[in-house]
Amino acid sequence: MRETDLPPVLVTGGAGYIGSHAALALLDRGCKVVIIDDLSTGSELLIPKGAIFVRGRAGDRALVARVIASHGIEAIMHFAASISVGDSVTQPGDYYRNNFVETLALAETAISSGVSAMVFSSTAAVYAENDGAALEEKAPLQPINPYGWSKMMAEQMLRDLAAADGRLSLGILRYFNVAGADPKGRSGQNSRHAHHLIEIATQVVTGKRGSFTVYGDDYATHDGTGVRDYVHVSDIAEAHVLLLRACLEERGCSRLFNLGYGQGNSVIEVIDALERVSGGAVPRVMGPRRAGDPARLVANADAAKSLGWTPQYDDLETIVGHALAWERTRIAAMASANDQIKLFGADEQRLKLVVEDEAATILDEVSELTAMSSKRSALERQRGIDVASYKSMGRRTVNGGENP
Template identity: 50%
Template sequence: MAVLVTGGAGYIGSHMVWALLDNGDDVIVIDRLSTGFRWAVAPEAVFYEGDIADRSLLKSIFAKHDIDAIIHFAGSVVVPDSVSDPLSYYENNTVKSRELIAAAVAAGIPHFVFSSTAAVYGTPTDDHPVIESAQLRPESPYGSSKLMTEIMLADTAAATSLNYTALRYFNVAGADPDGRTGQSTAGATHLIKVACETALGKRSELNVYGTDYPTPDGTCVRDYIHVSDLTDAHLKALQRMRGGGGSLVANCGYGRGFSVLDVVDTVKRVSGRDFRFNLVGRRPGDAASIVANPSVAKSEFGWQPRHDNLDFIVRTALNWEDHLSRHNNK
């Protein structure tokens, strides 16, 4: 059997393709290359350039390949952009996901893993790590667009034979420890990537958005998960469904948070380089603090993180930035 990875030329998707190939799966990738890169797709994967809402293309792919699972990463992910342009997020994240789900049902694809987000929770009402049954109160169109897709999947699974797992990511960071892929998008907004670019002189400075949040140092607190641990969670979730497990929603995080200033200090220390950062106002749509309770992932499909270490996450991100510098300068 083969796995279709949507958005497989992007940051997380390209790591997922390598993880599936390492696991012995055949992999098919569909990506329109709006933010991803053709070179980021492992050469052993079959690649189709196109949109996930192109039903004729999907029908052709399903006819050519014996696909039993879809892992769906394709979508837009920048929270402030979703606030300023909400309709594009509902189009790209919700409407197009509806088309993909419909095509999967029509083709009889049994398993679907969805790249969801902790943004569906908004800011939790207490200081405890958030659990999957917590109240869902997204504070941005990005979070709402992902939650709508979760609702569609739940309703579809109740009415059809489709089985799904929605993985609610916390803050994904780092790069493949073997140096095969990483976060490569120009102008990316992920904090650890931006800080690493600043440390290596690719950016002149870093902005810290908001210093008046109700957190220990006033900056936002997030649960940072290494991308390889995240892809391992997808593999284990898929294996669970292939083994007869039912539909599930699970958090993907480590259960502890770091502030923006914690991350800045860590990047400075690990890189051995100082750099400027500016304290500026809040960005729209940012929650103050959110940390995962990952007990469902651990108990339901045996997920055991291997890279729960901020220094390691930063070091792999720095290594990838160095690789990009050398690659781009050739």
């Protein structure tokens, strides 16, 4: 299949961090992209130019069926999900509903609408804790939080549905630590409450935060801080396109891959890289461990290479550099949005004028009526009729015949 042969694709969660990058990767290939996003955590700022945007839930069966039919959708990339591990512990119902129930509705709609392929966004959080060895796809699964469980359950449900249908091809990608931003500065992280290492650290560089807290420096790692496999979001997006194409070429297949680089970097190494790239200091404070954090989480991502996946940005300085560039772009965009709010203020001013104009018209009409009424009174007076006494005369008559 040639690159331009990709059919129209529905991207759920395309106003989010990873979804918007996948949409960009598709658009860059000339593919028609329709985004469904309810903007609960996504942002209009991230919706790529050229994508068709529909506001709504991925689990809204009627809406999705309509979108599939009206846009000729043949494939779906499903990113819409809740992703905060901490929140999943305090609001598990939201996570099972959003990540499992909504995915079930989407998959059933996709199948009944004859969609050929679906790629599902999963996570390394489905794996059981291990001794830090690189994790292969066949490593034992045992999530330690509702987020991981909701994704693991959704994976299994999708496999069962696809197998029963026999025609839907299913691709599942388990990401490790997604980071960085579009090299062309078109998208990046835009969380309302940043909680990922690189996003927080870039906010220290740009002055939004005063310092960075390292969550634990007593792990059994080379410098005592947590080690993760940081993967550039544009490489993640590229893997989605490759997997989607493979799924479209082999009807009814089921494929699963880890996405990581197979190399681990510690918290300190990430912060040091950011200092080198930015040329500024990232003041750091050593803090206690964060609950639920494993010491080391690194992928064995050899299998993904069979897709022809050749990462382009597997270099820590490139990843943090792109993240920092985006954070600066985002700040500039927000400043421009503030300007637009000022413009909106001007619109409000115009609205006020319209209202005032309308009010003036109403006042004119009222004064016309008043004038008419006083004209009538004058006329009545001229004719010697006192309307008030006439009325009261009538009432008295009706009520009991008491004439004065």
